[in-house]
Amino acid sequence: MDTLRFLLERRADIAAQTAEHLFLVAVSIAIAVVIGVPLGILLTRKPSLATPVIGFANVMQTVPSLALFGFLIPIPLIGGIGNTTAIVALVLYALLPLLRNTYAGIQSVEPSVVEAGRGMGMTDLERLRLIEIPLALPTVLAGVRIATVNAIGLATIAAAVGAGGLGNSILRGLSMVDSRLILAGAVPAAALALAADGLLGRFEKWLGWDR
C-alpha cells in the first residue's frame, strides 16, 4: 500500500524515465538492425568472414556492461558521458543475436529451394530478395526480439553514465537502500520487456499467416 502510494507520487519521474529508456532502446535496436541484418546477409555470401565477425560479436557479449562503459568513455565521438556511450554499448550488445540469427536463418534455407530459383534463372540478388530473405524472416525477427528484450534490461545501466532511463530510480534506490525506489525502476523495466516481447511475438505470428 505504502509502496503503491510511493509509486503514485513518483509517477511523473517514472513516466519520464520510461520515455528515456524506450528512446535508448529504440535508437540502439534500430541502429543494430541496420548494421546487423545486412552484415549477417553479407556473411552468408562470404563465409570466410563469418567466424571472425560472429566471434567479435560473441566477445562483445561477454564484456560486463559497466566495464564496456568504462572502455568507451575516453574514446572521442562515440564515448563520453551521456546518451552516445549508452547507445554504442547497447548496439554492440544487440549485434550478436541479430548477426547470428540472420546468418543462421539464411543458411538454413533449404538448398533445393535456392537451387530451384537458380534453375528459373534468378540472379543472386533476386534469389536473396524473393527466396532467402522471406524464408529467413522468422529467424531474423526472433533475433530482433531477443535483442530488444536484452536491451531493455541492459539499458538500466545507462544511468551510470548519465544517459537517464529507469536505471536512475534503480541506482538511487540502491544508494539509499530504498527498495520502493528500486521497484520504481525495476517494475516498469520488466513490464516494458514483457510488452516488447509480446508485441514482437504477435508481429511474428501475423507475418506467419501468409506462409
Add this chain to the structure above:
Amino acid sequence: MNRFTKLGAMLLALVPACSGERPVVVGSKNFSEQVILGEMLAQLLEARDVPVERRLNLGGTFICHRALLAGDLDVYVEYTGTALTAILKETVSHDAEAVYRRVREVYRKDLGLDWTEPLGFDNTFAIAMKPEVAEKLGIRAISDLKAHEGSLRPGFGHEFLEREDGFRGLVAAYDLSFKNPPRGIELGLIYQALIEGEVDFVAGSATDGLIDKYGLTVLEDDRSYFPPYDAAAVYRPSTAARVPALAEVLELLEGNLDEAAMRALNRRVDDEGRAASEAVASFLAERGWLGAGAK
C-alpha cells in the same frame, strides 16, 4: 626490509585469523576518500597484528549504515551532517559542535553505536563549475545560479539526487528551478562529465583531489545550506571492547587528519593514480604512525 617484513606481517595476521579470532571488519563507501580512510583503519590495525577484513567500496551511505547496524561491519568513517540528515532524518543545523553531539547521543542511545571524536576535516558538499564558465556567467556563489536557471545543466551522483540534504533541499533553500532536469551520473564520473561539458555544474566533496587538479571554481554556499560534514569513525562498542587495538587506532586518528592532509591523500589517488593501499602506506610511514604504540 620491505618484502619479507610485509610477508611476515601478512602471515602473522593470518595466525590469529586461523586460530578462529574474528577479524575486525572495516567498511567504506564508494568514493576515493572513503576507500582511503577504510584502508588507513585497516593498515593501522594490521600494524598492531589485528586480523582485518576489508569491505571497502560499498554502495553508499545507507549500505554502510545498515551493515554496521547488522554487525556485518565493525567500523567505517561517517560524516556528522550525513548522519544527522540522511540517516537520522533530522533537520539541518549549522553548528558543527551541536551536530556532532546530537548524532553521537542518538547513535549511543538508540542504535547502540559509537562515534570517535572528529578526525579533523569537514568534507562538505562543494558545488563546482569550470572556472571559464563561472567567469563568463559571473557566477561566484550558489545564489548566482538563479539568474541562469533556464540554461544551466546540473549533474549529480544518484545519492545526492535522492537524499534530503542533497538536490531537493538545495533548490528549496536557494529557490532554484532548473529548466534542465538534473542528470544522474555515477559519482566517480561527475568531474569528467563537467570537464567534457556534458553538464555545467556538479556537487562534489570539498576534499576531492580533482577540484584542485582541474582548478575548478567552488561556489560559495552563501545561504549556508549544507550542514557541517565533520568526519569521524562510527564503530560497534562491543568490538572496541573485544579488540583493544581498535580503540587505540581510533584514538590515534582523532583530530589528527586535517583538510589539507585529506585533500593531499585524495589527490595521490585521484590525480596521481596511485592505489589507495599504497598511498595510505606511504602516508602512514611519513607520519610515523605504523610503529606500534606510536602516538
